[in-house]
Amino acid sequence: MEGPKRIKKRREALPAYSEWSRTHVTRSGEEGVATASRPGTAVFPLANSPRRLAPGKLTPVTGQLILGVVILALLAGLLLAPQGEGLPGEGAFPIVGQPAPDFSLHGPSGEWRLADHLGKPVILAFWTTWCGVCLKDLDVLEGFHRRYGGQVEVVGVCPERWVDLPRILAEHPVSFPILYDPQGRVTSRYQLFENLRFPFTVFVDATGRVTGAWAAGLRDLNFLSELLAKSGIHPG
Template sequence: MSLRFLRSRLLIAGLLLLNLPVIAGTSGQPQAGEIPPQDLGKQWRGEAINLADYRGKVVIVTFWASWCGPCRKELPVLSHFQKTVGRDALQVFAVNFKESREDFMAIARNRDLDLDYVHDRNGQVSDRYGVHALPNMFIIDQTGEIDHVHLGYSADSLPDIIDELLALLPEEVRNRPAQGS
């Protein structure tokens, strides 16, 4: 067996292994064009959240955990989106993935992040969404259908996410001055 052949086989095997979490993380998830589960549970302040109440807005539902480094990078970005676009056109829900109340509250109390937090300690919401890997983001259009699903987070994915979000916002929202400026 040649070194070149072996190297290509190892490369292919390595790429397949790198993709396993992505493949496993998306099985059973609602996909683009589908209506996601409407019940997100309760906000950390106790209010029940039903996504049907947010029709007419773009909604982002992201699943995160305090121990997830990429999640901790994504949350401030989503908070910036929320502040910049405004709650009249965008609603961001950050659903905590199966953590203790203490770990959840350590993040949810951060007043610098303009997000609506949901504590999913027992995993009922994440199970309905088929979430097995983090972060896992669902971008939902004004009609209530999922427009995009993102698994993982990197700075390289940010321009695409911004373009997807802007494409969903009405022209008058895209053209007004940013609310968080």
């Protein structure tokens, strides 16, 4: 163990850190790192000194903060985006409350035009063959169609190659029309999204106005039944 005299001697030999650092801290122009040196000694980086970054570069801490803000913004967008519950409400989608765009498409049963079927509610189900939820919806809508009989029109719209449909319809037979939408033009007019969503179900009332929409699987058909009840239509 060192004696008091030896410790005092060592302290006198070393300058105070604050005074020493003030007179000996330099900058390394090549590395942009704060350094300290004594005459005759090599330059070395200070452990806690900030780095001098080139213009336009971010420190690791700043980059992490920006990444955190971006992640929070994405999470907020997901929370605020329309989810499955309550979508039929007025204004849930841009198309809701608007006149339903008229269209004419072909299917196995021939041509089908929306304007020819107004006067009673129409349910438009936009689906694809690769969407498993969509295929389940076909079975659900088939039961719904049979339940209400001719009081409501149910129509499936598929923006895919016609060659894929016969196999799918053999596995999921339906009694309502299935229409082929080349390039998804009609689908885009109804969804009004940058990226199309499937399944997407639209309710058109007897006057031709869109009063409800649903961008998820039809797990619960109560909202469709409620919309039909408002029009005075009940299961037959």
